Every structure is written in C-alpha cells, then in structure tokens.
Amino acid sequence: MGIRLRCQCGKLQGELDPGGVAARAICYCKDCQAFARFLEREGGLADVLDAAGGTEVAAAMPGALRFTSGLEHLGCMSLSPRGLYRWYATCCRTPIGNTPRNPKNPYVGLVRACLDAPAETLDRQLGRSRILAETGSALAPVKPTPARTAWAVVKIGTMFLRARLGGGYRNNPFFLPGGGAPLRQPRVLTLDERAALTR
Ligand SMILES: [Zn+2]
Ligand SMILES: [Zn+2]
Numbered sequence: 384m385g386i387r388l389r390c391q392c393g394k395l396q397g398e399l400d401p402g403g404v405a406a407r408a409i410c411y412c413k414d415c416q417a418f419a420r421f422l423e424r425e426g427g428l429a430d431v432l433d434a435a436g437g438t439e440v441a442a443a444m445p446g447a448l449r450f451t452s453g454l455e456h457l458g459c460m461s462l463s464p465r466g467l468y469r470w471y472a473t474c475c476r477t478p479i480g481n482t483p484r485n486p487k488n489p490y491v492g493l494v495r496a497c498l499d500a501p502a503e504t505l506d507r508q509l510g511r512s513r514i515l516a517e518t519g520s521a522l523a524p525v526k527p528t529p530a531r532t533a534w535a536v537v538k539i540g541t542m543f544l545r546a547r548l549g550g551g552y553r554n555n556p557f558f559l560p561g562g563g564a565p566l567r568q569p570r571v572l573t574l575d576e577r578a579a580l581t582r
Contacts, residue, residue, distance in 0.1 A: 385399060385400055386398070386399040386509075390453075390472030391475045394453040395477075396453060398451055403447020405539040405541075406441075407439070408442060408492070408516050409437040409438065409440075409513055410517055411436055411521035415517075416520075416580075417580035418469045419431040430496075431494065435522050435524075435525050436522035438478075439494070439513070440481070441492070441493045442491075445555040446555065448491065449556055459568070463577065467482065470557060472497070480492055480557075482555075486557070488543070514532045
C-alpha cells in the first residue's frame, strides 16, 4: 500500500511507494534548519524541526513518488546557487523534499511533514530505524549512529545504482522529462537572505 503525501492544506497530494524508500534519517545540518525557518517565516509549519533542530526525512528514489493533484502548488527554492533544490507546497508552505540539482542523481529526501500517515504506519512500512545525520550542527546534544549510517549508505547507494543503470532515474516528478530542467525555476536566496536564516 502506498503512503499518501499531502501538504498541510491538502491542495498538493501524491503517493509514495514505500518500496522506494532506502532509509529514514534525521538531518541536523544548518541548511535543513535554514529551509525550515524559510518556510516558517513566511507562514509555514512551526513544527518541522525537532527540539535539537533536526528534520526527519525519508531517503527515497524520486521514481517512487508521484503527484496526484495540485502540482501547480509545487514550488522550489535553493539556499545558494549550487545548493540542493528544496521543494515545498506554495499554498501552505509545507516542505516536500530535497533533491540534487542533476536528475541523473536519483534521490529525494522527503520531509516527514508531508507524509500523511501516523507514526505507527510509517514505522511499519519503512522500518523504525532512523539514522542521525550531521549531528555536529544539532542545537542540542544527539548521539551519532555510525553503524546504522554505514548500512543506510549502502542501501541508498544500491537503489541509486539500480535507478541509474536501469534507467529508472528518468522517472523523476521534480524534473521536466528529457531535458534535466527542474519543474519549477528555483528561487535562489541571496547571501544576506541565507545568513538571516542561519544560526
Ligand atoms: Zn497546501
Ligand atoms: Zn540536512
């Protein structure tokens, strides 16, 4: 059974095949924190970050996701000219996910806030284990998880290669077919805008 993807107001919806999720993670990096503040500042969810500044994501193959309604509400930003594309719902500023700039790198880190399923369902479908990434920039002490992280890197790498070699990477709902251009022109923050969001 698929996991429903839904922005907070419900205009943007989609479905995720849990088989396309390689790992779950909580990322404490400053960029993920800045993205959450970017959305929050302009009226988005206040509770994307956990108490230590972590964002929970599901590391997935983009081909495992399809949008089913409200695609016109999908927006894109980037914290710098070379930063990840960070996708969100423009209607209610719910974060959706982060992708590399090149769709030949088939990866999306889907933010927990857009997955419309209770914790128990996600635990059952995706496994309970989460890796903790970039713990050095957490806002409160968190323990790194090196063994789990190594295993997740292998799983993500295997999926990545399969999508790359098997051509599955061409199925990426965040990019236009063929050319490699993102579905939306990203809004790239200026250095000042970014600094204002970074702690
Ligand atoms: Zn919305
Ligand atoms: Zn991060």
